[in-house]
Structure formats: structure tokens, C-alpha cells
Amino acid sequence: MSEAVHTLEGWYCLHDFRAIDWNIWKSLTAQERNRAEDELYSLLGKYQQTEDQKQGSTAFYSIVGQKADFVFMHLRETLEELNELETEFNKSLFAQVTVPTYSYVSIVELGGYMAKPGVDPMEDPEIVARLKPALPKARHLCFYPMNKRREGNDNWYMLSVEERRNFMRSHGMIGRNYAGKIKQIITGSIGLDDWEWGVTLFAEDALQFKKIVHEMRFDETSARFGDFGDFYVGNLLDKQKMEAMLRL
Numbered sequence: 001m002s003e004a005v006h007t008l009e010g011w012y013c014l015h016d017f018r019a020i021d022w023n024i025w026k027s028l029t030a031q032e033r034n035r036a037e038d039e040l041y042s043l044l045g046k047y048q049q050t051e052d053q054k055q056g057s058t059a060f061y062s063i064v065g066q067k068a069d070f071v072f073m074h075l076r077e078t079l080e081e082l083n084e085l086e087t088e089f090n091k092s093l094f095a096q097v098t099v100p101t102y103s104y105v106s107i108v109e110l111g112g113y114m115a116k117p118g119v120d121p122m123e124d125p126e127i128v129a130r131l132k133p134a135l136p137k138a139r140h141l142c143f144y145p146m147n148k149r150r151e152g153n154d155n156w157y158m159l160s161v162e163e164r165r166n167f168m169r170s171h172g173m174i175g176r177n178y179a180g181k182i183k184q185i186i187t188g189s190i191g192l193d194d195w196e197w198g199v200t201l202f203a204e205d206a207l208q209f210k211k212i213v214h215e216m217r218f219d220e221t222s223a224r225f226g227d228f229g230d231f232y233v234g235n236l237l238d239k240q241k242m243e244a245m246l247r248l
């Protein structure tokens, strides 16, 4: 039996991917479209208020390609609050022109491989800020779920904690090369959704997503043990950008 790594958890996370049914959107009257947009923007205003009160955070991005048109990434203290957000949006007029295409439920996680022994991390404001972050408003977002492989000799969970710590050290060395270029939010989802982690990356330059995933792919941590779900990539949205996207 290998020793489980101690993890720290922060805010719960919901990635809510939606497509817009443009036929329905175009079939509405101008007045109905205005009402639907007003509701959406008032919800965005509420999300910003929650963020200003440090009670959570929401990232709002368009998604390029056919997998979705936009994503809300919500962080909140409890699963109940995420449920309330989802239901409140689903009841909105604007939701009636959207189609849910994917969602992911997880929780902000910091692994314990690099933890300083004897220090209570929850006393460290730095750590707490990383567990309950204000999500970046970077130009681009990339999301994908991933597992650590459990197949034959490539079973991450059968490795000793020493071996895993060494792998994660080399992973972290690569990651550090992207400090200032990529902000990563790792969310754990074992027991919460279909993969073991959600990886959400923020960058001003979308090419950096390709650079870091490519470089990590050659590192044994990912080369041997990384299994990946679908990738989603997109661009920062705000009220003005959404108005332009929705304008007929």
C-alpha cells in the first residue's frame, strides 16, 4: 500500500460549458433579445460582486471550435452555492437560448509534495490565496481534465511517495519556466467527476498552452503517467465582448 499524498483543498469549482442555439437567438424579437442579455449581464454583475467580496470568483471565456461557445468557471465555498449558480442561470431567459455541452465539478487543490514539514499551510496567507484565488482575467483560457495512469507497471498510485515527489519536482521545474507566462489552477476531482484533475491554464499568449503541454509531454510524469480528456481553449469575455458576439 503506497502512502497517499496529503492534499489541501480550497473553493469548489464548476466549469459550465454552453453552446448558443443561434437559430433560437435569431427567432427572438429584438425586445426579447434585449431582456435576455440584460439578465445575463446582471448575473455577470452579481458574479463580479461575489468576487469583490472575496466570496468566490468567476471566469467567463468564449470557446473556439465546435465544443462550446462559452464557459463559466465558477469558484465558491460550497457545492450548494455552485448548484444555486447553475440553477439561477438555468432559470434565466438567456439560458433558454443555450445548450449545455460539458461540465466539470472539482475543487481547487494543492498537492503536498512540496509542503514544508511542520508548517500549518492553512496559516500561510500565500497558500490560502492559492486555494481561494481570484481567477485571472488573462486573454486566453485552456481547460482539460486528466488522470494519472493506472495500467500495469505505469501505476502512479503504486509508486512510493518518494518516487512521486521526484516526478512532481521535475514537473514543477518545467512549470516554473512558465512563471509569468502561464497561471495554472489545478482542481482535484477524484470522487467528484469522471477524471482525477481539472487543469485550467490562463495566458496572454495562447501559444504558451502548446509550449507547456508539449514540453510536459516529454517529462516522465506526463509521458508515462498522463492521460488526458478533451481540450477546450478560448478568449476572455466581458459585457462588451459578449454584446458584440450576440449582435445580429
Ligand code: VOV
Pocket: 005, 110, 111, 112, 113, 114, 115, 146, 148, 168, 171, 172, 174, 175, 176, 178, 179, 182, 183, 184, 186, 197, 199, 201, 212, 213, 216, 217, 222, 226
Ligand atoms: C504553469 C506552470 C505549472 C507549475 C509551476 C506547476 C507546478 C506544480 C507543482 C509544484 C505541483 C506539485 C504541488 C505539490 O504537490 O506540492 C503540481 C501539481 C500538479 N500539476 Fe502542475 N504545474 C504547472 C502546470 C501544469 C500543467 C500544464 C499540468 C497538466 C500536465 C500535462 O502534462 O498537461 C499540470 C498538472 C498537475 C497535476 C495534475 C498536479 C497534481 C499531481 C499530483 O499527483 O498531486 N500542472 N504542479
